[in-house]
Amino acid sequence: MCAHVVAQYPSTSPLTSNVTTVQSPVDGDIVIHFKSPPAGTCTTIFPTQKQYTGYVSLPPHKLAPIQQNYYVNTFFWFVEARINASSAPLTIYMNGGPGSSSMVGLFQEAGPCEVVEVAQGKFGTQARDWGWDRSSNIIFIDQPNQVGFSFDRLVNGSMDLTSSAITFPPSSVPAGQPGYTYLNGTFSSNDGTASANTTEIAAHTVWHMLQGFLGTFPQYNPTITSNATHSVSVGINLFTESYGGKYGPLFAAHFESQNALRQAGKLPKKKTLEIRLASLGIMQGCVDDLVQAKFYPMFANNNTYGIEALSLVDQQNAASSNLGANGCQQRIQSCRSAVIAKDPDNEGDVDSVNQICKDAQIACYETVLSPYVNSGRSVYDITQMVPSPFPPSTYLEYLNTVELQSAIGVAINYTESNVAISKAFAQTGDYERGNQISQLAYLLSLGVRVALMYGDRDYICNWLGGEAVSFAIAAQSPAYAPFYSAGYADIVVNSSYVGGVVREYGNLSFSRIYDAGHLIPAYQPETAFTVFTRIITGTDMSLGEPINLSTYTSNGTANATYTSKAPDSAKPTCWIRNVNGTCTNDQKNMILQGGGAVVNGVLYNKASDWDAPASSVSVEAGYPGTIPPAMTATSLPSSGPSGAARTTQEVPTGVYVATSTPSPSHKGVSSRAMVADLLLIVLSCSLVSIQAFCI
Numbered sequence: 289m290c291a292h293v294v295a296q297y298p299s300t301s302p303l304t305s306n307v308t309t310v311q312s313p314v315d316g317d318i319v320i321h322f323k324s325p326p327a328g329t330c331t332t333i334f335p336t337q338k339q340y341t342g343y344v345s346l347p348p349h350k351l352a353p354i355q356q357n358y359y360v361n362t363f364f365w366f367v368e369a370r371i372n373a374s375s376a377p378l379t380i381y382m383n384g385g386p387g388s389s390s391m392v393g394l395f396q397e398a399g400p401c402e403v404v405e406v407a408q409g410k411f412g413t414q415a416r417d418w419g420w421d422r423s424s425n426i427i428f429i430d431q432p433n434q435v436g437f438s439f440d441r442l443v444n445g446s447m448d449l450t451s452s453a454i455t456f457p458p459s460s461v462p463a464g465q466p467g468y469t470y471l472n473g474t475f476s477s478n479d480g481t482a483s484a485n486t487t488e489i490a491a492h493t494v495w496h497m498l499q500g501f502l503g504t505f506p507q508y509n510p511t512i513t514s515n516a517t518h519s520v521s522v523g524i525n526l527f528t529e530s531y532g533g534k535y536g537p538l539f540a541a542h543f544e545s546q547n548a549l550r551q552a553g554k555l556p557k558k559k560t561l562e563i564r565l566a567s568l569g570i571m572q573g574c575v576d577d578l579v580q581a582k583f584y585p586m587f588a589n590n591n592t593y594g595i596e597a598l599s600l601v602d603q604q605n606a607a608s609s610n611l612g613a614n615g616c617q618q619r620i621q622s623c624r625s626a627v628i629a630k631d632p633d634n635e636g637d638v639d640s641v642n643q644i645c646k647d648a649q650i651a652c653y654e655t656v657l658s659p660y661v662n663s664g665r666s667v668y669d670i671t672q673m674v675p676s677p678f679p680p681s682t683y684l685e686y687l688n689t690v691e692l693q694s695a696i697g698v699a700i701n702y703t704e705s706n707v708a709i710s711k712a713f714a715q716t717g718d719y720e721r722g723n724q725i726s727q728l729a730y731l732l733s734l735g736v737r738v739a740l741m742y743g744d745r746d747y748i749c750n751w752l753g754g755e756a757v758s759f760a761i762a763a764q765s766p767a768y769a770p771f772y773s774a775g776y777a778d779i780v781v782n783s784s785y786v787g788g789v790v791r792e793y794g795n796l797s798f799s800r801i802y803d804a805g806h807l808i809p810a811y812q813p814e815t816a817f818t819v820f821t822r823i824i825t826g827t828d829m830s831l832g833e834p835i836n837l838s839t840y841t842s843n844g845t846a847n848a849t850y851t852s853k854a855p856d857s858a859k860p861t862c863w864i865r866n867v868n869g870t871c872t873n874d875q876k877n878m879i880l881q882g883g884g885a886v887v888n889g890v891l892y893n894k895a896s897d898w899d900a901p902a903s904s905v906s907v908e909a910g911y912p913g914t915i916p917p918a919m920t921a922t923s924l925p926s927s928g929p930s931g932a933a934r935t936t937q938e939v940p941t942g943v944y945v946a947t948s949t950p951s952p953s954h955k956g957v958s959s960r961a962m963v964a965d966l967l968l969i970v971l972s973c974s975l976v977s978i979q980a981f982c983i
């Protein structure tokens with residue numbers, strides 16, 4: 289985006305320039321627009337790794353009988369695995385929100401690259417050692433409709449960075465406000481009725497989206513077989529985060545429901561693909577408040593970092609509000625009873641049900657979750673005060689450059705979160721409608737691996753609640769009674785480091801990751817990658833050794849009792865594209881008064897406070913159309929392709945397999961610098977003051 293006085297908008301030419309447009313071979317109603325971004329757009333370890341970016345487009349009424357009188361253009365970014373892409377697993381990665389873009393996952397967490405400053409006014413991308421492309425083909429999906437780069441229709445408007453508000457049509461810069469804070473751009477309509485407003489509807493949309501993508505790119509269907517007429521049997525891994533605790537179980541259950549309809553002849557096999565999950569991974573999932581709500585005040589008062597963010601009295605009051613008459617628990621039960629009686633398909637179109645569920649969500653937030661906010665601590669990292677600067681928001685600047693937008697074929701400005709979509713979900717009370725525990729138990733019965741992964745510094749979807757979810761799943765799965773007696777085994781990440789503990793029986797696992805906040809891969813990239821790869825390959829989560837999942841039980845202590853010292857709180861970094869999430873009140877006032885200097889999207893007291901990056905960065909960073917100068921051709925073992933890697937270190941491929949726990953073992957605060965032990969407060973996920981925290 290650019291200042292209003294310049295009056296420029298993203299060009300529409302990226303939607304047609306070097307873009308391939310095809311009808312889905314599976315379903316002719318679905319159209320796919322895609323291109324291969326120039327090398328360096330998202331720098332990978334090997335320049336031979338193929339990437340595709342684009343849209344899967346659905347016409348109005350494709351979701352019938354669900355009401356859908358709008359276009360759906362779902363953005364995706366696909367990256368091949370570093371080696372053996374033709375036989376590698378496929379992983380779908382989705383962030384939560386609702387309304388948060390999966391570009392968060394790509395650029396701040398698990399993607400193949402990260403954005404770096406190269407010089408004043410210039411950004412590039414560096415390959416990430418522990419990106420999940422190290423062991424899997426991976427697709428990042430912006431959903432529901434209108435989130436991130438996805439859109440229903442393109443509309444020109446203005447965005448006020450001081451409030452994150454988007455208005456239509458474009459307007460003049462408010463009197464007295466610095467021009468750089470009020471930008472022209474092109475956005476989705478921000479009409480909450482032109483997108484999903486429940487997780488159920490979002491699941492239907494993503495199923496159709498995957499029909500389009502997998503039909504167009506059959507070479508990435510990891511277990512595909514063919515006959516003369518059509519392809520069948522797609523095995524994939526679905527990884528979700530935060531609100532993904534709602535998305536993941538329901539999406540997976542919907543995929544299986546569609547599979548059953550195909551088998552019963554109620555869906556045409558020649559016009560649909562089977563989408564059968566191998567594993568479902570939920571990171572820092574908010575799954576079910578009936579199970580997790582009571583752990584908010586407990587965690588705030590008594591955690592493994594010795595931080596008392598909530599007094600004992602306040603904890604007891606919150607606990608009473610949760611269990612008391614007409615409290616959080618009772619209201620959730622009323623919501624779910626109303627859903628069963630009047631809106632069993634969860635389409636969010638029954639006003640009385642929506643109101644009951646919305647009231648439940650408000651009650652749980654105001655009386656159980658929000659007392660913690662008064663502590664001034666981050667909901668994403670209890671060890672940090674707000675605002676905190678990690679992970680950096682550099683990528684927000686990069687994704688709004690002309691070079692990037694042209695490279696990936698988009699004609700829309702990037703926003704990290706869409707408040708209109710968050711509000712639409714809030715209005716139906718989607719957060720409390722859930723049937724996720726039963727869905728997870730159902731997936732286990734089908735042989736799907738279900739893995740829960742929680743960082744132990746996060747408050748908003750904390751690990752105590754996550755552990756309770758794992759027990760609740762086992763309680764609804766008679767065959768999983770042994771899960772209760774399984775012990776916590778160390779997660780051995782490398783020859784000298786233990787990154788957490790895991791309880792595991794059969795296909796069900798719960799991992800507590802040490803020294804990690806809400807975005808686990810940002811805090812502990814090596815641990816997160818190691819756990820991810822062990823999940824999708826079906827090895828044991830502790831050591832990475834081959835096991836018989838039908839009988840395997842982890843051994844160790846009954847409880848995860850490891851304690852750690854909280855790091856110091858970091859000095860805030862004020863990003864002008866994330867003012868509400870990263871700037872102090874003093875910094876906000878400085879912006880409004882026209883003070884300070886902005887360099888590469890960061891507010892400084894004066895321009896000379898900006899430190900130029902080391903010269904080595906420009907050697908290691910790529911740009912759209914240019915790979916890093918440091919990359920040189922390197923031959924891999926015969927099982928993999930040739931490519932390029934940095935010459936200063938071992939080629940980053942493969943996953944560690946341990947034979948025992950290192951002794952003496954080093955636990956927590958892995959080899960990452962302490963600067964990486966902080967977390968960003970992500971803006972604009974406020975659901976009209978109901979659910980103010982999401983990624």
